[in-house]
Amino acid sequence: MYRYDTYDQTLVDERVAQFKDQMDRYLAGRLGEEEFRPLRLQNGLYIQRHAPMLRIAIPYGMLSAAQLRSLAAISRRYDRAYGHFTTRQNLQLNWPKLEDVPAILAELAQVEMHAIQTSGNCIRNTTTDQFAGIAQDETVDPRPWCELIRQWSTLHPEFAYLPRKFKIAVTGASADRAAIQVHDIGLRLTRGEDGRVKATVLAGGGLGRTPMVGDVVREDLDWQHLLTYLDAIVRVYNQWGRRDNKYKARIKILVKALGIEEFRRRVEEEWAHLKDGPETLTDSAVAKATEYFPEPARRAVGEDAIAAYETLRSENRAFARFVTNNVVGHKVPGYKAVTLSLKRRELAPGDVTADQMDAVADLAEEYGFGELRVTHEQNLVLSDVPVDQLENLWKALDALGMANPTVGTLADMICCPGGDFCSLANAKSIPIAQALQDRFEDLDFLYDLGPLDLNISGCMNACGHHHVGNIGILGVDKKGQEFYQVSLGGRSDDNATIGKILGPSFNAEDMPNVIDKVLQVYVEQRLEDEVFVDTYHRIGMKPFKERVYA
Known part of the structure; x- marks a missing residue:
């Protein structure tokens, strides 16, 4: 998974220091409420019904075991020893003290995490398929492209104060598990006859007060133009989106008001100034992003192990139910992706305790190369589990209350x-x-x-x-x-x-x-x-x- 380079770490560390100074001035009365509000929102800090809420970014839903342990420790030290995973693949702390937030952000920075742009009128966390990189129906691994979008959009000065929040989702599979049609921008990545990556770009989807399904703005966009075309769309929105009424400020309202043909024309007109410019992607830029998502060193799983797994599945009804509902196929024979259910009656859907976080981090290292995914449905995924280890994982999850065999059913709400x-x-x-x-x-x-x-x-x-x-x-x-x-x-x-x-x-x-x-x-x-x-x-x-x- 992606690891910070020196630019990332410097940017996040500087951001933490800036916000600590802003918080100190606010608590000392030198910053007013209206001055402080946009500053806290830029760092994921809301004021909720009973306490502040801090939304922590998990870019495109990928999380390491070390990061999960840090979240567990932070939730114990500064909150009530649990966190809430959201439909945007982020994690929320619901009870931090206002004065503790700079310290939380500093601890997050130590494990390459942050809360930048998880709120406010900016480009939010880009989301994707929880099975990205391992799905059997995948044509293009969307993770490097999500990372490129993250780098392009983070603290982009032109898009720091958009008319309203802005969300992007990406899929590279034949089945859409990222809900791209109900995002401000949705991207479907495919390969042309020559094997080169192309994108179908949708815009104007979204939920809220006026739910809409997005329209196709452009098909077969060559990969090197992805960022410049996204830039053109957001520029059109930034220029023409409404700012007089926040309930009518999303890009979906603009697309509907203009009509898709006129919206497309304006985007193309804007793109003419950006195409082949400095933000045009290069082979080396894509190659560098792709290097951050290498194939793990999976051991070979023999036919005997696969046969034994199938026998166990046929003989053990409880295990079979778990496999049928919580386990999906993998592009590599002998491996599966396993969904850990966060739906149990004693906790709210998507909630996980600090002790569970620590235990799941251990399981990720034992069964999944130290990597986890957060799903749109508020669950977690171990993406690379050999079939000869599925029974042991199932038993461990059952002890944690995370083997509930109901993923995809009514109970998985x-x-x-x-x-x-x-x-x-x-x-x-x-x-x-x-x-x-x-x-x-x-x-x-x-x-x-x-x-x-x-x-x-x-x-x-x-x-x-x-x-x-x-x-x-x-x-x-x-x-x-x-x-x-x-x-x-x-x-x-x-x-x-x-x-x-x-x-x-x-x-x-x-x-x-x-x-x-x-x-x-x-x-x-x-x-x-x-x-x-x-x-x-x-x-x-x-x-x-x-x-x-x-």
Whole structure:
């Protein structure tokens, strides 16, 4: 995985020193609240409902065992001994003291981590497929390209104060596991007939108050022009994006207002000044970025070991369930990628304790070359596990409560922190997730339902991505009371769709029964091997509405 060079380390160290001085001046009363606000946001520091919140960057979701141990130690020393992994592959600390944040940033810098541009109106953390580099359906490894985008966008002076926050996602596989169609910019990397990397560029996707699926701005963009073309898109947005209304300031609003043809024309016009300029990528620049992601020294796994694994899978039902749901294929025969479930009823989805972090760091070194991935679904991944070690890993994860064999099912729900923490939330999210986990805990029932994405957000900012959940739940405020709106039919894959609202909202106590009725309709109406979202799009909203509101 990527390691800092002297430029990276110097930049981050200087940033830490700058922010310590800014914090000292703020606490001494020499910086006002409005002056300090953009400075703290540039360093990932929010003021939430009960305490500050620090969002720590995990670029394109890659994390080393040493970094995870540092996060564990920091959470013990400065927080409440746990952290929360987000849908943008970052980690949040929900209870740090304001005066401790500079010390936290200094400790992060020692393990090549930071919180730069995890908040504010700038280009945020670039995300990608959690199986990047090892997926069987991958054409282009997106990680070097994500790193090049990170270097280009970090502290870019022209893009430090955009109209609103800006998010980029990249995939290099045939199946989109990075939700590129619902990002400000989405990139699909492919190879042309000559084997050279090309990009399809989408813009104008996003969730929040006005959810939209992005439009294709350009196809077959040659790799050397990737950064200059991204620069052109962001420049157009910076010039023409609205600044009078933050709810209409995202690039999706600009694309819709102009129309994709006019937006594309303006981008091409801007690009004419940038094409073949200093930001044009070179073979040496790409080669250097690629060197940071070498193939690990995997040992050969023999046919006997593979056969023994298949035998164990056929004879041990509990192990087979874990493999079916939490283990995926690998480009190298004899290896698998394993998802560690962070969905258990005693913790909020995406939460992990400091002790678990330390234990997982040990497992990453024992079973995965010291490397971890953070997923869009708020889980963790060990990317290189030999099949003859899967049983031992499974037992170790089971002891940690991370072998829950429900990845990809209803129980593997995405959930934002909601009203328990966030000052923007209209309602609590975590209690709804826990109530649904209690109601739908039977594994046979979950498996019978098949793949199903259930996403929960506490407000219209959609940090839980409820718009693209097959079933989405949104917390709303009704005269000071917490209610929940349900949407159906959303998806974030290659057929990205925004869900449709079922109808009037419900109180918290009703939610398990509401979701149960939705599932009843699906079970009754589905065709053989038909998943929930396909049944919904085939039969429409009416049968679900009639059952729920009968």
